[in-house]
Amino acid sequence: MNTQLEHSDLTEDAKMEAFLAKIDRGEKIEADDWMPDDYRNQLIKLISMHGISEIMGALPEKEWVPKAPTLRRKLAIMAKVQDEMGHGQLLLRVAEDLIAPLGKTREDIMQDLFAGRLKFHNVFHMEAPTWADAGVIGWLVDGAAIITQSMSLDTSYAPYARALHRICAEEKFHAQHGESIVLELAEGTEEQRQMLQESITRWWPSLLMFFGPPENGNITSNQASNMRYKIRSQTNEELRQIFLKKYLPRIFHLGFTVPDETIYFDEAEDKWIYQQPDWEEFKQIVKGKGPRSAHRLHLREMSYEETKWVRDAILSYGRQVG
Amino acid sequence: MGELLQVETAQEALKNQEYTQALVDLLFQLADDDFILAYRGSEWLGLAPHIEEDVAFSSMAQDMMGHAVMYYEMLEELGVGKADDLAQLREASAFRNAILVERQNGAGGYNDDPHYDWAYAIVRSYVYGLHKKVRLESLLKSSYSPLTLISRKMLTEHRYHLMHWQVWLKQLANSTPDARARLEAAIAKVWSDAGELSDLGPNAASITGFGLIEAEATLREVWLKETQAIFEAANLSWPGEPGAAKERGRAGEHTADLIQALATLSEVYRIDPAASW
Amino acid sequence: MSNQTNNENFVIYEVFSQKTVSASFVHQFSLLAPNAEVALSMARENFLRREPCFNLWVVKRDDIHGLPPEERPFLERLDNKSYRETKGYGDLQGRWRRHKDEYEAQHNTKSGS
Numbered sequence: 277m278n279t280q281l282e283h284s285d286l287t288e289d290a291k292m293e294a295f296l297a298k299i300d301r302g303e304k305i306e307a308d309d310w311m312p313d314d315y316r317n318q319l320i321k322l323i324s325m326h327g328i329s330e331i332m333g334a335l336p337e338k339e340w341v342p343k344a345p346t347l348r349r350k351l352a353i354m355a356k357v358q359d360e361m362g363h364g365q366l367l368l369r370v371a372e373d374l375i376a377p378l379g380k381t382r383e384d385i386m387q388d389l390f391a392g393r394l395k396f397h398n399v400f401h402m403e404a405p406t407w408a409d410a411g412v413i414g415w416l417v418d419g420a421a422i423i424t425q426s427m428s429l430d431t432s433y434a435p436y437a438r439a440l441h442r443i444c445a446e447e448k449f450h451a452q453h454g455e456s457i458v459l460e461l462a463e464g465t466e467e468q469r470q471m472l473q474e475s476i477t478r479w480w481p482s483l484l485m486f487f488g489p490p491e492n493g494n495i496t497s498n499q500a501s502n503m504r505y506k507i508r509s510q511t512n513e514e515l516r517q518i519f520l521k522k523y524l525p526r527i528f529h530l531g532f533t534v535p536d537e538t539i540y541f542d543e544a545e546d547k548w549i550y551q552q553p554d555w556e557e558f559k560q561i562v563k564g565k566g567p568r569s570a571h572r573l574h575l576r577e578m579s580y581e582e583t584k585w586v587r588d589a590i591l592s593y594g595r596q597v598g
Numbered sequence: 599m600g601e602l603l604q605v606e607t608a609q610e611a612l613k614n615q616e617y618t619q620a621l622v623d624l625l626f627q628l629a630d631d632d633f634i635l636a637y638r639g640s641e642w643l644g645l646a647p648h649i650e651e652d653v654a655f656s657s658m659a660q661d662m663m664g665h666a667v668m669y670y671e672m673l674e675e676l677g678v679g680k681a682d683d684l685a686q687l688r689e690a691s692a693f694r695n696a697i698l699v700e701r702q703n704g705a706g707g708y709n710d711d712p713h714y715d716w717a718y719a720i721v722r723s724y725v726y727g728l729h730k731k732v733r734l735e736s737l738l739k740s741s742y743s744p745l746t747l748i749s750r751k752m753l754t755e756h757r758y759h760l761m762h763w764q765v766w767l768k769q770l771a772n773s774t775p776d777a778r779a780r781l782e783a784a785i786a787k788v789w790s791d792a793g794e795l796s797d798l799g800p801n802a803a804s805i806t807g808f809g810l811i812e813a814e815a816t817l818r819e820v821w822l823k824e825t826q827a828i829f830e831a832a833n834l835s836w837p838g839e840p841g842a843a844k845e846r847g848r849a850g851e852h853t854a855d856l857i858q859a860l861a862t863l864s865e866v867y868r869i870d871p872a873a874s875w
Numbered sequence: 876m877s878n879q880t881n882n883e884n885f886v887i888y889e890v891f892s893q894k895t896v897s898a899s900f901v902h903q904f905s906l907l908a909p910n911a912e913v914a915l916s917m918a919r920e921n922f923l924r925r926e927p928c929f930n931l932w933v934v935k936r937d938d939i940h941g942l943p944p945e946e947r948p949f950l951e952r953l954d955n956k957s958y959r960e961t962k963g964y965g966d967l968q969g970r971w972r973r974h975k976d977e978y979e980a981q982h983n984t985k986s987g988s
Contacts, residue, residue, distance in 0.1 A: 309944045334644045339709050341640050345866040345875035346682045347667045350640070351660055355924075357643050358656035362921060365649045369887075369905050381884050382649075382907060407866045407875075442904070442922075465873050575645075579712065583647030586716045586770075589777030590909040591885065593769040648885075650906045651913075654920040765916045 299506050304434035307373045315505050318498070319433055320374050322507065327367030328389050329397040333417075334360040335572045336400060340410040349457070353410060356453050359446050366439040373435065390577045392564050399482050401566025408461055408468075408475035414454020416479060416523060420486045422447045423518050432506040462530045469531075476527060477535045481553040487519065488512040489555050520548040603809065606743045608675040620804040621742055622678055623694070624811060627799060627848060628733070629669030630695035633685060634856065635726060636663035637863055638699065639719075641708035647716055658723065658759050665752050672744060686864035687871060690857050691850040694799060697843035698791035699726060700856040717777070717784035720770065724763035725788050725825065729795040731756060732821040733811065741809035764828065771832040785837055793840035796821060799848035887936040888914040890922055893929045900932060911935070 286294070291310055298305070305311055334357050341357055344350040372382055388394035399417050404410065425444055431437050461472040490513040491499070502508045524541075527534060539550045560566075564573065605611045611618050639659025646652035670681035678684065701722075704714040734756060737749035770777045796818040798805050806813045826836050845851040867875060885907040891900040903922040908914035914933040942950070957963030979985060 306944065331644075331649065338644045340866075341643055342637055342708065342862050343865045345686075345869075347663070347670065347685055349875060350863075351663055351667070354640050354643065354656060354660050354663070358653055358660070359924070361644065361649060361656070362653045362924070365653060365906065365921060366904060368649065369907070372887075372907075383884070439904075446925075460874055463874070465870060467870065468873060575709075575712070579645040579714070582713060583645075583716055585774070585776055585780065586647035587885075587909070589773035590769050590913055593773045593910060648907075650908065650917045650921055654917040657920040657924070762916050765912050769910075769913065 296504075299432050299504075302506075303432075304437065305432055306434050314501060315507075316374055318502055318505065318507060319436070320371060322502070323367055323374065323436055324371040324385055324388075325395055325397075327364050327371050328385065328394055329400060330360050330364035330367060332389075332396040332400045332572060332576065334364070335575060336402070336404040336568070337410055337413055339404055340407060343407065344410070345407060352453050352456075356414065356450055359450065363439075363443045363446070366442060367436075370435045370439050386580060390573065390580075395562050395564075398485050398558060398561045398566065399479075400572065401561045401564070401569040402479070402482050403567050406471050406475060407457075408471040409479070411454055411457030411461060411472065412475045412479050414450055415458045416454070416476075416483055417486070418447060418450045418454055419523055420483060420519050422451060423515055423522075424487070427510050427515065428508060430506075430509070458530075462532070473532050476532050480534050480536070481557075483519070484516065484550065484553045485555075485558045485561075487516040489558070490516070490552075517547050520550065524548065603741050604743065605741055608672075608677075608744070611676065611742065616804060617808050618676060620801055620808050620810060622673065622676060623799055623801045624805050625669050625673050625676075625745075626692075626694040627696075629666050629673065629684075630693045631699050631726075631730075632662045632669065633666035634693070634695045634859060635699040635723075636660070636666060637859055638701075638703055639663075639723075641703055641712070642714065642719065645708075645712060645714055654762065655719075658762065661755050661759065665755075668748050668752070672748075675744075682867065683871065686860075686867045688860075690852045690860055693847070693852060693856060693860075694850065695847050695856075696791070696794040696797070697845055697847045697853060698722065698788065698795065700847065700853060700859060701791065702855050702858075715780070715784060717770065717780040718787060720763060720766045721781065721784040721788045724760070724767050724828075725792050726795065727756065727760050727763055728825050728828070729792075729817075729821045731760060732817055732824065736812040736817060739809075740811060745810070767828070767834075768832045771834050781834075785834065789837045790841045791843050793842040794847060795840075797842070797846070797848045885909050888918075888933040889936050889939060890914075890918045891932040891934065892919075892923055893931075894927055895929050898929070900930075905936060906933075908933075 292312055295305075295310065295312060295315070305315075337353065337357050337360070341350070341353050344353045368382060368385060371385065372380075375381070375384065385394065389396070399413075399420075404413065422444065425440055425447065429437060429440050429444060431440070458472065461468040491511050492513075495503075495511065499508075499511065524534070524539075536551045539548065541547070542549050561569070564570070603617070605617065611621055636659045639655065639662065642652075642659070643656055644652060646655050666685070667681065670684050673679070673684055674681045699722075703719060704712065706712045706714075731753070734749045734753050737745050738753075740746050740749070767781075770781045772778075796814050798811070798814050802814060805811060811817070822840075829836055843853070845853055847856075886909075887905050888908050888911065889905050890903045892903055893900050903918075906914060906917060906921055908917065911933055915931060918931050918933055919928050
């Protein structure tokens, strides 16, 4: 199919008006539809970050793949990390179609990542030193991801929605995979329970940071346009509250704590009142200054560069025999 | 020995001590080969040359580990031990895998500076896979019925893997001079170990005598013939008779690579093997 | 939709699969590959890790011809074609029943239904 970037004789203003009316009617935008540059750029930023986060997100769990403690767990976590790579594949394909009219390809996305121009999610910059972290990532990090992804299922950009539908179906299995590891540890020995408690404590600030800083009434222009374009529909704080309501009681039911001594649920306000994580630290982490940022980026870049000969080879295959 | 013997169940096998010993010896070879190579495959996760291939490659490792689990469960049924213990608590000297499958993917650890060699991954998987196919086909005629049953199931899945490796071998062999050189180096490396694949271990006479699998020479001949045809179709020169490492994995002699692999794959389980994980 | 026709890049393949022999091919998603053979060797694991798969196709996206966005609305139809659909024949059952009832009343019998 050929890209139809501009349609006929309409003025830019008229095109924009028609585009917004379409969004307002709840209609979906396809890759070859006309779209304002701003919409395209917001999507590129969002979806390439989401996609590359899946790819980078495979790395902390991958550390535990060969070490998983039973044969069944070895198989399950292999399948789970495989799915994460698969989700990265889906999302990168969506992003690649958006950057194609700009003359860019997956190669540019990878190079942007290596150069630090493309960020990935804060949680994947963190350490995962014990087996319990494999469980907590599956249970709580994936749990948080399901909440943001479910919000986006109805996004105005149809290719993104289609990818998310595939992803969310598999995320349910991931959450169960994580819950299964966590429950086994929670019902296990003192040592296992301690391992889990330490992991929850370790991941708590990162989980709060996952949804981004609270707006406190100040919606950024990026967020505002994403909402105007119906790319997203909820604020960071709304999403975080959904997460807290779902998961905090479960943490408590298992007899575990979070490192926040004053945390409580405000019935009147219908929300959890929690201590803010260090948002300055959040900025630094996402900039690539987290405890494992450099290591994981190095791993990704090294494996990519060292296998370049393979991609070159199969590209040239047709020509050699041709 | 019992040429006419056909054993239908584990209980029946257990009535004959010699038969059981031969069966257990063979099952450990089958299980450990698949288990250790699947482990090596799992180390590749996230590091393959192309995202789509990373996803596809992982399925091969999963399927292979799934096969190992089926063999360990057969051993469990024979009262040898719990499948998880067999996979994770034995010392290296109790492992019966061929040396070929325990070799590292390349220099470095899977988590620290892995300088992994894709050409070696392809050649090892394919050469091993071709031998595995011959072995599974022979097991279809095994005197132990449960083994013929699962071999039939595994073969279906396994043929799909072979198709995958064949595409890679052919394309790398007929691409750039660089890839061709890397592939030839990988073939030389794999070939120096591959001869051990059809070794049935110190108890080989009993294993074949009981009709559990065909003789080493038969397996080897079929495997080499099929492999040669595939190499020729891919325009690769035939490396001749395969060699074997100085250690004999089938007799429990192993390299430091296996010791490292076992330490890693049992690290968590060994914290407390009595606990539920 | 792609600009990736130069030889320096992998190309986009659209993946279609058939669940059973009697099912139609359904579009799954797209992937990047250097050639059709490699695309085919990766397709199932990327999109059908859990679903049954009876057969697979990969098609270069550039070889698919579709309607441009401004022509897609032309696919819409008036809703005046009930004569093509079962809902346009909703009266039949009642009429058959009436004939049966009349017959039974006349002959004072109950025939098998």
